Amino acid sequence: MLYQRSSQLFAEAEKVIPGGVNSPVRAFKAVGGTPIFVKSAKGAYLYDEDGNRLIDYINSWGPMILGHAFEPVVESVIHRAKLGTSFGMPTALETEIAALSVAMVPNIDKIRFVNSGTEACMSAIRLARGFTKKDKIIKFAGCYHGHSDSFLIQAGSGAITFGTPNSPGVTAGTAKDTLLARYNDLDNVTSLIEANKNEIAAIIVEPVAGNMGCIPPSKGFLEGLRQLCTDNDILLIFDEVMTGFRLAKGGVQELYNITADIVCFGKVIGGGLPVGAFAARNEIMNYLAPLGPVYQAGTLSGNPLAMAAGLAMLKALNEDHTVFQRLEEKTAYLETGIRKVLTENKVTFTINRVGSMISVHFDANPVVDFQSAAKGDNETFKKFFHGLLKEGIYIAPSAYETWFITDALTFDDLDFTIRAIDKVSKTF
Numbered sequence: 001m002l003y004q005r006s007s008q009l010f011a012e013a014e015k016v017i018p019g020g021v022n023s024p025v026r027a028f029k030a031v032g033g034t035p036i037f038v039k040s041a042k043g044a045y046l047y048d049e050d051g052n053r054l055i056d057y058i059n060s061w062g063p064m065i066l067g068h069a070f071e072p073v074v075e076s077v078i079h080r081a082k083l084g085t086s087f088g089m090p091t092a093l094e095t096e097i098a099a100l101s102v103a104m105v106p107n108i109d110k111i112r113f114v115n116s117g118t119e120a121c122m123s124a125i126r127l128a129r130g131f132t133k134k135d136k137i138i139k140f141a142g143c144y145h146g147h148s149d150s151f152l153i154q155a156g157s158g159a160i161t162f163g164t165p166n167s168p169g170v171t172a173g174t175a176k177d178t179l180l181a182r183y184n185d186l187d188n189v190t191s192l193i194e195a196n197k198n199e200i201a202a203i204i205v206e207p208v209a210g211n212m213g214c215i216p217p218s219k220g221f222l223e224g225l226r227q228l229c230t231d232n233d234i235l236l237i238f239d240e241v242m243t244g245f246r247l248a249k250g251g252v253q254e255l256y257n258i259t260a261d262i263v264c265f266g267k268v269i270g271g272g273l274p275v276g277a278f279a280a281r282n283e284i285m286n287y288l289a290p291l292g293p294v295y296q297a298g299t300l301s302g303n304p305l306a307m308a309a310g311l312a313m314l315k316a317l318n319e320d321h322t323v324f325q326r327l328e329e330k331t332a333y334l335e336t337g338i339r340k341v342l343t344e345n346k347v348t349f350t351i352n353r354v355g356s357m358i359s360v361h362f363d364a365n366p367v368v369d370f371q372s373a374a375k376g377d378n379e380t381f382k383k384f385f386h387g388l389l390k391e392g393i394y395i396a397p398s399a400y401e402t403w404f405i406t407d408a409l410t411f412d413d414l415d416f417t418i419r420a421i422d423k424v425s426k427t428f
């Protein structure tokens, strides 16, 4: 496959956009080469500016769970656009999507819509701090909660890929209020709580981590966090930006039957438009302006186009009683196929998977936290990435990212992908 036009477009973009991209994870810095410029997408496929068709395993980093240009979403957006694109005033649509979200997700009474996952997590910790009247938060190394200052401390995703897990520009004053723990290590969290008695407002966690590859919580980890939070008056924040409306209708709270105090959303909830949200029980949400003292706002928050897309997406997921089962079956099929060919080709690997989130790590050891995720063989990953690209398969251009499986994939697509992985892994 040729990527000539993408290369030209990238050269033009680099002149006027830093690094040629509006989000670093899109750059091919970690794998070499130039990013692919997309012209359009439909179902499970991307069509690029050179006329190539690629099977998409990233799906806009999660939102396109039912495929690209999903008809009900597209129709809804077109319909709403004709009625006006932004008012900065309330619409009935906002209440409709809020009520549906509250009905689908356990343990939340109210939800506030924002424009990105970053905003959702940033607002959630402000709310937690205001509510508990404490300043510090605990986050886990390798978890990513967006690019707001408090979270760029040993952050995952692009922050690790580009070697800046602790970004310059975050002041020492801000950084000192973010305590860092090891994912899946309850003893570590317990010691941090003991060393900072009555100072911790919240523990924020990706309840299934997706920003250092996919890392499932070990048995008892989330239950342990819940108990520690309850015992120490700390709020437990589930960052379900990736997992929300993906791993189950009600996210990880439903999947593992664990109650979080605040839940953050992004990606699927917006159906591919810029949407984030955070939600909690009344007592906490009523602490937000205009009811309470914690300020949070947004000119475009609850934007009608974004709400129309999100509502169409959530309705489709809510009304389809087998969608999460289909996603599980397709991803399990892919996992089994990849395991088979990589084993036959004597490749050293570990696969992690929860539902439709899956990652392949080129290391023999279990990948349970940031340190073990960082041990993967990047040279093999580069060959894997470029080999698959030549075969017409697009995975994220970084070893630290999860694949997001879409229901639009057919078993033929999956078989094609497994055959391509067989072919590519013979060349390692």
Ligand code: PMP
Pocket (backbone or CB within 6 Å): 061, 116, 117, 118, 119, 121, 144, 145, 146, 147, 157, 206, 210, 211, 239, 240, 241, 242, 266, 267, 276
């Ligand atoms: N939290 C998690 C778990 C994420 O994966 C991401 C983005 N990948 C964010 C927060 C930030 O979301 P956004 O990129 O929409 O700001």
